[in-house]
């Protein structure tokens with residue numbers, strides 16, 4: 152590799168300005184950051200124009216500016232320059248310092264000289280001290296102030312390592328080095344002894360700070376070839392200089408190559424501020440900064456890493472298989488990179504920055520973990536729901552199915568959590584697990600309620616079917632044992648339903664309280680069915696009472712419609728019918744599902760039927776505070792069991808009486824009419840007179856067979872007319888109406904009879920004629936009872952007489 156391959160960079164200019172950008176360019180051009188600790192720094196200092204740049208260029212094939220000898224001995228190197236040593240392994244950075252004792256700065260301005268000397272000692276592994284051979288042993292030698300400066304500033308460095316001071320004696324004479332070196336070392340020792348030391352280093356030997364090496368070179372100007380030969384030999388010392396025993400063999404305190412730029416910049420800043428330079432502390436500081444930079448770089452890279460972005464995208468959509476393994480792999484890669492780049496920095500610093508990086512990285516990826524667990528939780532819940540549904544559809548017991556499904560789903564969720572976990576963090580999945588359990592419990596509760604409701608509905612339907620019609624029919628029968636029968640029926644059907652409901656509930660494994668509540672609710676439902684029917688019956692009590700009245704009043708004991716012939720005792724029949732109606736009223740006045748006795752029936756009978764209160768009672772009677780019917784509650788019946796209050800019963804009874812009064816009147820009228828219709832025969836004295844006066848005619852008929860025959864024919868004809876015209880029926884409604892009706896029908900009947908006789912004579916039967924029925928049947932009463940205005944119905948007006956209120960009825964209807 153030729154000298155032209157390398158160019159130098161001014162690191163610090165004559166004014167002390169640090170060229171950080173130039174340094175970074177230099178560092179990146181020589182790829183210093185890859186070197187770790189495998190690099191060396193060599194600096195040279197010495198008097199101005201002492202051939203330093205010339206030596207470096209020959210030694211390291213660098214390209215530092217050299218003075219042109221033909222233009223005079225002016226200062227050429229200003230500030231500090233750096234270049235890469237060409238062809239030397241490991242990478243060696245060469246620093247060319249501004250010459251000391253230069254007239255350009257003036258004799259009194261040694262500030263930069265001291266600063267640059269301190270800088271060189273702090274940064275370089277090997278410091279070449281260029282000196283003229285003729286200065287050795289001289290009191291006024293040019294290098295004495297330089298050495299003094301070096302030793303003084305060395306006290307301000309708390310360096311843990313020894314720096315190699317390589318004294319290069321220029322323009323050596325014929326005096327062999329063996330003679331020159333002791334003299335030089337003696338000079339150096341004298342200078343060391345003369346330097347003022349801090350108390351801590353009062354007795355410290357020079358060798359504790361420096362490895363002192365000495366070499367001598369012939370004059371470059373006079374013996375160039377020899378110079379070059381010996382420089383070439385000297386160059387060999389810089390190959391593998393960092394190996395133990397090499398010129399830069401002491402690697403303690405070396406800043407890793409990636410921190411070199413920052414380190415030297417900071418060192419110069421500290422030197423410029425004239426502060427003490429604590430290299431170990433500086434090294435920690437550099438490590439801190441660099442490790443943080445590395446960590447930040449890695450974090451930035453992680454944020455845009457393709458694998459991570461893909462994983463993050465996938466987990467937003469759905470649960471990702473091998474989530475933990477993939478995420479761990481990504482993090483491991485970045486941690487490895489961090490470790491590789493920070494390996495040469497302080498252990499404590501880099502592990503602390505590693506933790507910081509890890510913490511930030513975990514914060515970045517944690518939402519993905521949360522998302523993964525969220526998906527797992529939702530999936531587990533869905534699986535639980537579908538599995539539970541399947542088991543229940545198969546008819547498995549509810550509680551056992553819940554146990555089976557929840558165990559399998561939670562196990563599956565736990566497996567998913569462990570799959571999502573990464574070894575870099577101990578993330579807690581318990582919140583998600585708890586939430587899953589809560590969701591499962593909520594779902595179980597909801598399904599259980601639904602299933603229990605379904606089950607209950609089945610048994611409620613069964614109870615309704617078993618109770619509704621029988622209870623209804625018991626009310627229809629309506630006797631003194633009605634409520635006792637209903638209670639018996641209710642108990643029996645409730646027990647049947649409970650006996651089936653109980654085993655059906657066992658599959659739910661309810662706690663005792665819930666189980667009892669379910670049982671009680673079914674029993675309550677059964678009661679409610681009965682109560683509902685009772686309320687319905689109470690709602691239509693008036694109609695039922697009238698029906699009962701009509702049934703009893705219009706039918707005899709054999710349930711045959713009554714014919715009011717005048718022999719019936721309307722008073723007792725009415726009383727009986729009203730008793731039946733009142734009995735029904737007392738039955739539906741209250742719900743009696745609990746076996747408590749009450750006096751409703753006796754109150755109603757005593758107050759309404761036995762005349763202690765009349766339906767036309769005056770207000771003063773109702774206002775009587777002792778009257779049990781002048782109350783809105785029954786004494787022994789609770790309000791919830793009361794269907795009809797006493798006042799309501801009284802009102803209903805009045806209405807009932809008013810609406811059934813007409814039926815009784817009708818019956819009385821019919822009876823009267825029947826009596827009158829049976830009086831059509833002439834009186835007995837008339838019949839006797841007729842027999843006495845017509846005795847001769849009667850005997851004539853008996854003696855003459857022809858007359859007898861004719862009489863027989865007349866009898867037959869009369870009998871036929873009697874039957875055909877239903878003469879008794881016509882007269883049942885009265886004589887006058889009977890005569891009118893018979894006379895109007897007589898002609899047509901005679902004609903009909905003659906036609907029929909003619910037809911029979913010819914063998915053709917005559918068309919039949921309907922038999923007229925004129926009696927007032929009990930059915931006509933029934934229709935009138937339920938008619939809103941029975942008076943205006945089809946009943947003949949002759950039956951309706953307001954004056955027919957006979958003493959039969961007066962006793963019940965008005966007082």
Ligand SMILES: Nc1nc2c(ncn2[C@@H]2O[C@H](COP(=O)(O)OP(=O)(O)OP(=O)(O)O)[C@@H](O)[C@H]2O)c(=O)[nH]1
Nearest residue numbers: 199200201202203204205218220226227228250371
């Ligand atoms: N006598 C003598 N002169 C030399 C030697 N090497 C170089 N020179 C000459 O010394 C002069 C200065 O050389 P530089 O290499 O520029 O010296 P320098 O120390 O780098 O100078 P500054 O950077 O200005 O301090 C040049 O003219 C060189 O030719 C040597 O070994 N002996």
